[in-house]
Amino acid sequence: MAVPSGIGKAMKHLDLDGHDLPPSPAPSSPNNGRKYALATELVYTEGSDQYNSSSVPIYQSATFKGGPGQEYDYTRSGNPTRTHLERHMAKIMNANRALVVSSGMGACDVITRILKPGDEVVTGDDLYGGTNRLLTYLKTNGGIIVHHVDTTKLETVKAALSEKTTMVLLETPTNPLIKIVDIAGIAAAAHAANPDAVVSVDNTMMSPYLQNPLDLGADVSYESGTKYLSGHHDLMAGIIGINNAALGDKFYFMINSTGCGLAPFDSWLLLRGVKTLAVRMEKQQTNANAIASFLENHGFKVRYPGLKSHPQYALHWSQARGAGAVLSFETGSISLSERIVEATKLFGISVSFGCVNSLISMPCRMSHASIDPATRKERALPEDIIRLCVGIEDLGDLIDDLSQALVRAGAVKLTQDGFIARNPDDAETGTTKQVVDEP
Ligand SMILES: Cc1ncc(COP(=O)(O)O)c(C=O)c1O
Numbered sequence: 001m002a003v004p005s006g007i008g009k010a011m012k013h014l015d016l017d018g019h020d021l022p023p024s025p026a027p028s029s030p031n032n033g034r035k036y037a038l039a040t041e042l043v044y045t046e047g048s049d050q051y052n053s054s055s056v057p058i059y060q061s062a063t064f065k066g067g068p069g070q071e072y073d074y075t076r077s078g079n080p081t082r083t084h085l086e087r088h089m090a091k092i093m094n095a096n097r098a099l100v101v102s103s104g105m106g107a108c109d110v111i112t113r114i115l116k117p118g119d120e121v122v123t124g125d126d127l128y129g130g131t132n133r134l135l136t137y138l139k140t141n142g143g144i145i146v147h148h149v150d151t152t153k154l155e156t157v158k159a160a161l162s163e164k165t166t167m168v169l170l171e172t173p174t175n176p177l178i179k180i181v182d183i184a185g186i187a188a189a190a191h192a193a194n195p196d197a198v199v200s201v202d203n204t205m206m207s208p209y210l211q212n213p214l215d216l217g218a219d220v221s222y223e224s225g226t227k228y229l230s231g232h233h234d235l236m237a238g239i240i241g242i243n244n245a246a247l248g249d250k251f252y253f254m255i256n257s258t259g260c261g262l263a264p265f266d267s268w269l270l271l272r273g274v275k276t277l278a279v280r281m282e283k284q285q286t287n288a289n290a291i292a293s294f295l296e297n298h299g300f301k302v303r304y305p306g307l308k309s310h311p312q313y314a315l316h317w318s319q320a321r322g323a324g325a326v327l328s329f330e331t332g333s334i335s336l337s338e339r340i341v342e343a344t345k346l347f348g349i350s351v352s353f354g355c356v357n358s359l360i361s362m363p364c365r366m367s368h369a370s371i372d373p374a375t376r377k378e379r380a381l382p383e384d385i386i387r388l389c390v391g392i393e394d395l396g397d398l399i400d401d402l403s404q405a406l407v408r409a410g411a412v413k414l415t416q417d418g419f420i421a422r423n424p425d426d427a428e429t430g431t432t433k434q435v436v437d438e439p
């Protein structure tokens, strides 16, 4: 079968020792030839096969015949379906090049593999548990110095930066405390401290539909494609977007060397998912906004950048186009939080987010359980925090589900007007402002 026109162009790739490598996906052109609004670009792809197939074929082949000089030889090194996805992702991430790998953590691994013993990393004090786990491993086994600081405070970040800082790793909004980090401010400060510092932003909580870190001065934008990009929790993927060609080549070298490039079928599935990102995200954030207001109006401390009460509301909206669909709130009691989580029906108890169906979780028991309790306490991660990931279901059904769960758990009571009100005096639940249970 002929290689689809428009997919991949042969280019020479040298490995780090200067040897020829099999051809890798070509970087897309600067500015990516974006012609339309983002919602259109998500759907619109150029290049097809000799049959003008509307959906790019799945090149389910490990090898390609032909010998030296051909565009593809082995799927670990490059595959037409993956190339098509990488071109598409580069376009929507405003990147010169995108690389797709087997998971979000795979992307983080590829990026951090450029670190050497003695290098310093500045990162946040609220991070996805898996990212924290990888950084802890690098600190313990790789001789990397990792500074966890409050990245919401530019001065604190500046104090941690130096000419020894080789990487800055940011999340914004952070998972799960939904803290906002000034991408442009930190990128400028990092590059002032060390012009070669690689500023990497984990964009998982926003997706390229809502935020483009490369436009704000980041060197690398990466994310878990397992979340919003795929949208259906049916695949794992990680995406890395870069503008710097040399950095892109280093990352490609790591991907080819370690074999973590995304498989053809998953590449195809992700391409399909990305096409509906705009409609899913719009509906998800409309629902999330309403749910955040509903909870806030009933006395809960809600963390969501769509709420004016968010302490960094203005900063968030200066760098993003929406609030996303993940919010967290506290109840004041671990056992109360557990009862709420167990009482919902539409909100499924599960890790992850960005999916069409709504999810509920207790991060300290689930997504962030790998951060030891002492560190969670030190970093002020509340043990009772509940995270909601809002899907595309009917808003009325979602609010009804949450309402009945809050009532059944004893967190609220129905007033004469039929409204739900907080019930802080409930003796059985003890819903005080303090966390009363031991972790
Ligand atoms: C913010 C964030 N970054 C990265 C990851 C890692 O992604 P993956 O699960 O696809 O490895 C996750 C979740 O797992 C996440 O929540």
Ligand SMILES: N[C@@H](CCSC[C@H](N)C(=O)O)C(=O)O
Pocket: 128, 130, 175, 350, 351, 352, 353, 366, 367, 368, 370
């Ligand atoms: N057992 C997994 C937990 C995955 S958490 C997935 C997602 N990032 C989230 O925040 O929910 C692990 O240990 O990594």
